[in-house]
Amino acid sequence: MEKLYVTRTSLPPFEEYCAEIRDLWDSALITNMGVKHQRLQQELETFLEGPLTLFTNGHLALESVLEALELPKGSEVITTPFTFVSTVHAIVRKGLVPVFCDVLEADGTLDPEKAEALVTESTAAILPVHVYGHPCRVEQLEALSRKHGIKLIYDAAHAFGVRYKGTPLVRYGDASILSFHATKVFSTIEGGAVCFADERLRQHLEDLANFGIRDTEHCERVGGNAKMNEFQAAMGLCNLRHFQEEIGRRKAAYTLYRELLPPEVRLLEPREGTEPNYAYCPVVFGSREQRDKACEALLRQGIHPRKYFYPLVSDFPPYRSCAGDGTPAARSLSARILCLPLSASLSPAEVERICLSLRENL
Numbered sequence: 001m002e003k004l005y006v007t008r009t010s011l012p013p014f015e016e017y018c019a020e021i022r023d024l025w026d027s028a029l030i031t032n033m034g035v036k037h038q039r040l041q042q043e044l045e046t047f048l049e050g051p052l053t054l055f056t057n058g059h060l061a062l063e064s065v066l067e068a069l070e071l072p073k074g075s076e077v078i079t080t081p082f083t084f085v086s087t088v089h090a091i092v093r094k095g096l097v098p099v100f101c102d103v104l105e106a107d108g109t110l111d112p113e114k115a116e117a118l119v120t121e122s123t124a125a126i127l128p129v130h131v132y133g134h135p136c137r138v139e140q141l142e143a144l145s146r147k148h149g150i151k152l153i154y155d156a157a158h159a160f161g162v163r164y165k166g167t168p169l170v171r172y173g174d175a176s177i178l179s180f181h182a183t184k185v186f187s188t189i190e191g192g193a194v195c196f197a198d199e200r201l202r203q204h205l206e207d208l209a210n211f212g213i214r215d216t217e218h219c220e221r222v223g224g225n226a227k228m229n230e231f232q233a234a235m236g237l238c239n240l241r242h243f244q245e246e247i248g249r250r251k252a253a254y255t256l257y258r259e260l261l262p263p264e265v266r267l268l269e270p271r272e273g274t275e276p277n278y279a280y281c282p283v284v285f286g287s288r289e290q291r292d293k294a295c296e297a298l299l300r301q302g303i304h305p306r307k308y309f310y311p312l313v314s315d316f317p318p319y320r321s322c323a324g325d326g327t328p329a330a331r332s333l334s335a336r337i338l339c340l341p342l343s344a345s346l347s348p349a350e351v352e353r354i355c356l357s358l359r360e361n362l
């Protein structure tokens with residue numbers, strides 16, 4: 001039987017991609033913010049209802065926005081240990097200090113009350129994660145950031161296309177980063193973006209993505225290279241055409257999971273007001289032993305779920321010294337979570353097979 005992974009990359013029809021890159025051979029202009037880059041940026045600004053800058057991946061988008069917001073070196077950034085390591089690496093690589101805050105058991109997002117208790121004189125920003133595309137408590141976090149005069153930056157790597165209370169989720173906070181990695185719901189092979197609220201950030205972000213070069217004779221800032229190339233942008237243009245249809249197919253599989261999951265496991269769902277993107281199917285077991293047993297049984301059948309996010313980032317060697325143990329909810333979720341396979345190509349029979357295996361191995 002064919003192996004099933006936690007996700008399967010959505011690709012456009014081969015001919016469609018070939019047609020999209022045809023003119024790149026005519027012009028031989030394959031990077032440096034060419035026509036595909038410009039078009040993708042415009043189309044995404046329309047789709048996501050506001051300004052953004054493209055990057056070659058989500059991680060560099062995050063490092064760049066932390067730099068562009070000019071947070072004082074050595075200042076603290078409140079974040080979650082229940083995330084992909086990229087979130088915390090970006091903080092440290094920009095000379096900032098991560099402070100781990102607990103999450104809510106209900107959906108895995110940052111607990112705003114616990115975040116407030118962690119604010120000190122040295123806090124420069126909060127960096128919550130819309131984990132699995134679940135919207136954070138955006139209103140409370142907004143109020144918190146205003147009250148203390150600190151920046152609010154979201155890691156929205158999982159949240160492409162999610163809307164909350166009628167607005168694209170990436171429009172909350174001072175800025176949000178997206179990842180367009182092949183494993184995410186919308187992909188440019190590798191890729192990412194910073195969505196921002198203040199237009200004045202645009203120039204700084206573009207400088208960081210392209211050596212600070214404005215034109216052939218002007219370099220205005222110390223910048224690196226984090227440009228998205230034309231082949232990435234072309235993939236994005238193709239995938240964007242199919243995005244709604246892909247989400248519809250993901251939704252069908254997710255809905256069937258909801259129906260067939262055994263009552264002993266809890267589907268971790270986004271809260272009310274969310275129009276989801278069905279990026280992941282995270283389920284919580286009663287205990288770590290149950291989770292591990294179910295996971296091993298699936299693996300024996302060639303089904304590869306993932307323990308997103310286990311271990312906690314604060315348990316990895318580089319972060320052990322700053323961990324403390326103030327994140328019991330994150331720890332408990334992390335020990336019991338399993339992300340089941342979910343993609344636009346997952347069939348009803350496959351969902352049934354996975355749910356049957358769960359039932360038989362509880």
Ligand SMILES: *Cc1c(COP(=O)(O)O)cnc(C)c1O
Binds near residue numbers: 059060083179191192
């Ligand atoms: C994927 C991911 C990133 C990094 O994005 P890349 O495009 O792979 O660099 C950052 N944060 C989270 C939560 C992610 O899942």
